[in-house]
Amino acid sequence: MDALAAWDALDMGWKAAFQQAWKSFGKGSFPVGSSLFAPNGMLIAVGRNRIFETGGDPLAGSLLAHAEVGALSRLSTDERHDDVTLFTTLEPCVFCMGAIVLCRVGTVRYAGSDSYGGAAKLPLDINAQTARYEPAIDGPLDGPFGRLAAALPLVYLARSDRWTRVLDHVRESDPDLVDLAGDLEALAPFQDPRFFPIAKALEEAWPFISSFE
């Protein structure tokens, strides 16, 4: 299957989340995107990282402007959300895991593993509330999209001087992923994502992410 056929076949939840991640990448924020879907397949909300931006969201420009929280903040306060699925391109951190529990979202699906800040395995039996609302978690996503989701934040970090300890950590824990990020970084859409749709980036990245072991 080629890149565009694979993209067309991808679940809508993933498509929405990846489009948000690509948008954050183009805006200079950390490239993570999320979407929330109702069981009937209706899109409830999207969110994306806006840490290095201003406007568009009350948390934008703060260290709390995480993609998952941006999407979760759109949920109504007077309904149950245990049948809602959160799709997110990167394994949720401790902050987002807390927000997921407090919002009582039933299912979390994440694409890329985060060996530095990922908290999908956070123990949630610490009190009655976390134990009661512990979500079902499905991730990481196998195949090219999981690899793209995990590598994209590393491309971002390699191009900036921010959070260098993250890259140092992954270089130790998963050097092949850092190499993959290096390959992607050289591609035109990853050099200047503002001028390329994610489909174009995917096409160019495909030989690297579909052959990666």
Ligand SMILES: [Zn+2]
């Ligand atoms: Zn987070």
